[in-house]
Amino acid sequence: MTLAVVLDDCLQRLQRGESLEACLQRYPAHARELAPMLAAAAQLTALHQVAPSAAQNTRTLVALREAAAQRRAQPQRTGLLGRLTGFAPGRLALTAALMLLLFTTFSAGVVASSRPGQVAYSLRVLAERAPAVTTFDRQAGAAAELRIADRRLSDLESHLIRAGQVEPAALRALLAGDRAAAQRAQRADEVTRQTVVERLTDHARVLHALSRRAADAQDARILAEAALIAERLLRQVQAAATPSPLAPAPLPLSSPTPSPTPLLPAATATPGATSIASPTATATPTSPVLVHTATPAAIAPTAIGPTSEVQGVPPSAVTPQPVGSVLPPRPRLTERAETATALAQTPRPRLTERAETATALAQTPRPRLTERAETATALAQTPRPRLTERAETATALAQTPMPQSTLQPQPADTPQPPAPQPTASVPPLPRPRPRP
Amino acid sequence: MALHAAITDDQILALLPRCQAAEQAAIETVYHLYGDRLYRYFWARSGDADTAAELNTELFMRFIQHVPRFRLDRHHPAASFSAWLYRIAANLLTDYHRSQNRAPLPLPDALPAAGLIADPQHYAEQRETEAHLADALNQLSEEQRLVIVGKFAEEMSNAEIAAWLGKSEGAVKSLQHRALRSLGRLLAPSSTRAGGLP
Numbered sequence A: 001m002t003l004a005v006v007l008d009d010c011l012q013r014l015q016r017g018e019s020l021e022a023c024l025q026r027y028p029a030h031a032r033e034l035a036p037m038l039a040a041a042a043q044l045t046a047l048h049q050v051a052p053s054a055a056q057n058t059r060t061l062v063a064l065r066e067a068a069a070q071r072r073a074q075p076q077r078t079g080l081l082g083r084l085t086g087f088a089p090g091r092l093a094l095t096a097a098l099m100l101l102l103f104t105t106f107s108a109g110v111v112a113s114s115r116p117g118q119v120a121y122s123l124r125v126l127a128e129r130a131p132a133v134t135t136f137d138r139q140a141g142a143a144a145e146l147r148i149a150d151r152r153l154s155d156l157e158s159h160l161i162r163a164g165q166v167e168p169a170a171l172r173a174l175l176a177g178d179r180a181a182a183q184r185a186q187r188a189d190e191v192t193r194q195t196v197v198e199r200l201t202d203h204a205r206v207l208h209a210l211s212r213r214a215a216d217a218q219d220a221r222i223l224a225e226a227a228l229i230a231e232r233l234l235r236q237v238q239a240a241a242t243p244s245p246l247a248p249a250p251l252p253l254s255s256p257t258p259s260p261t262p263l264l265p266a267a268t269a270t271p272g273a274t275s276i277a278s279p280t281a282t283a284t285p286t287s288p289v290l291v292h293t294a295t296p297a298a299i300a301p302t303a304i305g306p307t308s309e310v311q312g313v314p315p316s317a318v319t320p321q322p323v324g325s326v327l328p329p330r331p332r333l334t335e336r337a338e339t340a341t342a343l344a345q346t347p348r349p350r351l352t353e354r355a356e357t358a359t360a361l362a363q364t365p366r367p368r369l370t371e372r373a374e375t376a377t378a379l380a381q382t383p384r385p386r387l388t389e390r391a392e393t394a395t396a397l398a399q400t401p402m403p404q405s406t407l408q409p410q411p412a413d414t415p416q417p418p419a420p421q422p423t424a425s426v427p428p429l430p431r432p433r434p435r436p
Numbered sequence B: 001m002a003l004h005a006a007i008t009d010d011q012i013l014a015l016l017p018r019c020q021a022a023e024q025a026a027i028e029t030v031y032h033l034y035g036d037r038l039y040r041y042f043w044a045r046s047g048d049a050d051t052a053a054e055l056n057t058e059l060f061m062r063f064i065q066h067v068p069r070f071r072l073d074r075h076h077p078a079a080s081f082s083a084w085l086y087r088i089a090a091n092l093l094t095d096y097h098r099s100q101n102r103a104p105l106p107l108p109d110a111l112p113a114a115g116l117i118a119d120p121q122h123y124a125e126q127r128e129t130e131a132h133l134a135d136a137l138n139q140l141s142e143e144q145r146l147v148i149v150g151k152f153a154e155e156m157s158n159a160e161i162a163a164w165l166g167k168s169e170g171a172v173k174s175l176q177h178r179a180l181r182s183l184g185r186l187l188a189p190s191s192t193r194a195g196g197l198p
Helices: A003-015 A020-026 A028-048 A054-073 A080-085 A089-112 A121-133 A138-163 A168-186 A190-213 A217-240 A331-345 A349-363 A367-381 A385-399 B009-020 B024-046 B049-069 B077-100 B120-138 B142-153 B158-165 B169-186 B189-194
Strands: none
Touching: A003 A020, A003 A028, A003 B169, A020 A028, A028 B024, A028 B120, A028 B142, A028 B169, A054 B024, A054 B049, A089 A121, A121 A138, A121 A168, A138 A168, A138 A190, A168 A190, A168 A217, A190 A217, A217 A331, B009 B024, B009 B049, B009 B077, B024 B049, B024 B077, B024 B142, B049 B077, B077 B158, B120 B142, B120 B169, B142 B158, B142 B169, B158 B169
């Protein structure tokens, strides 16, 4: 036991009232060293007698009572939550911030991994579209909208296959993306417009296919209406396009024969009814009538009247489409149709010039090609001794009888030619391999 | 050696929530528990009774102000509470010495609590003893002096001193041993008779 421990033990014994002599007798080996230290400790008890006077105590207590009363009158800086949790305000704020961060991270993970049909899917749809909405560049914005619309279409399809139902959020987002892309494309360059046209065509085609696949009649109707909306957007983009000789022809979407996808409006007076109505194929200003070649049983004409809406899709996303009925006048569309017709009838000097050039080129003598043709003809007529020789050899071989072991039985009246001697130039015939 | 009873963990655990609610009775109880000890601490470090009283009052004012944000060490409630009060005291002393631009004063010649001593002869002897103690304490290192003041003037346990100084109890015992060995030499009758305090 060290002297420090012995000393501490002795001090505690002195506190309990044991005498100095008794402590020294308890530790005779350390008594000589302990004696002066314990004597000094005994003298240090004088420090204990130092105390504030009664007047000083009274002054301090009065000041404390006033301070306590002021403190009680002040609003509590630590709220109920802080008292319950045992956290100081600063620590409570930090804890709240950390919890908020954790919650946000967790929620973001849940939203990002959500699938159609889940509660968080609507948030995911909104969150994913946010960057596209905030893009100011028309080309980039249209591309982003189309990209997101593609995702929604994929979600829509997967959910329809998996759950057999239409996911309203995906359909809403798809149509919203298509509409935004169409609006941006109308003021964008030709390449962007072409891209949008192609994608909208794809979307309409897939939506038609999904409407055929839908087991529920109402889902089929919703999808068919969505396809019509996509086609209408497609026509808007096409109408906004500046006529160009390089502009591609509209992509065919439906066949002229009655089909399960009869919702495509086809102009009755246009032979090319297999394609989406081009500007020339749309109705005339005086008769904006769109007649479907057939009406599916799943779609009642009264169900998709001008006042009908796609269920689950906001009214802004759905424009009522008449089916098999006379449409009300649509001045904007009429005006666009007139413009398109006029454009189609306008002489196109550049195309004419190109056609004339092509014709002239076709009629222009082409000496090099003629020369090549003559050379080829000459080559074709040139005797080819090696080929002739091979042909003769092959003929001779064909007339040569094969050995009995390798030949099939021949009729008895067939004369057997003599076996020719193999020549160096003719390889021997392969022998049939024995089957395992 | 008759020291005051130690402050228990249960006392502090019961008092602290009431003090945080600024309950007057709880605050006065804390003052009665710690007031004398902290006064002695200020007295030993400032060397002036009036200054010690002012600093003591200021300490408890700060206690009322800051106690709502104080959090106990659940394992050592009383020790952590004492250490917190002495930390406030140390800050006050630092501010005081900075404002006075002077080092801690030696122990005063006259005891402030003169009313406690009715016998003048005993009072004179007490003054002489205190003078010797002041001289001897000034010979110690800062840590040794703090241990002696905590142990004998403020009646702190080894655990409380350890928490106060941020040391282990073993280190406190060692400091206590070295301090008492020096004081035993400095306060020995021979050195007193020779007046040989260095």
